[in-house]
Amino acid sequence: MINYTLKCANDHRFDSWFQSADAFDKLKAAGMVSCAVCGDTHVEKAMMAPRVRPARSAATQPQDTTPAPAPKTPSAPGPLSAPASPAEQALKELRTHVEANSDYVGKDFASEARAMHDGEAPERPIYGEAKVEEAKALIDDGVPVAPLPFNIGRKTN
Incomplete structure (x- = not known):
């Protein structure tokens, strides 16, 4: 990665x-x-x-173990669970909206989207997972789909 x-x-x-x-x-x-x-x-x-590791010799040298004072400036980062920027907040709100107003269809996304486009299934907002080839085929056939800018993260068990 x-x-x-x-x-x-x-x-x-x-x-x-x-x-x-x-x-x-x-x-x-x-x-x-x-x-x-x-x-x-x-x-x-x-x-x-670039992220560069220190040399092995530098990693084995004794380091000062005195804890550094915690920064008291307002620019200090907040908790990891909070959005770090307005963009992250917008993504969080988008994800919440999608999950609240759409049906998760999992790996059946491509077949469900095609069935709705062809009139074989009732139209409704859905989201799920599709392989790149399946997504390209849907787009080529005029099925309106778009990638989500976040990982779905559903548990399967």
Whole structure:
């Protein structure tokens, strides 16, 4: 897995994980990488500092064990469960709205969406999971679908 800092044409910056550099390139070419804030698909890699481990010799040197005083500035990060930015808050609200107003159909998403489009099932808001090939086939057939900007995270047991 690789973590990239990305930015859109509107200069919104956000982080995203990808399986590999090639996976990022393929998803970007397919138009499946979009801004977490505004949804713009003109996304590029932004400048970022690499995470570098210290040398082994530096890791074995004794370190000062005196605890550092806790920062008392208002810019100190809050709890990990709270949104860190307005964009994260918007994503949280979107997820809550989708889960409250849609039916989760799991891995049957592609077949359910196609059945509704063809008039074989009643129309209703749904969300679920689909393979990239299934999603592309739905789009090619004119079925209105869109990727969600968050992981579903449903438990299966």
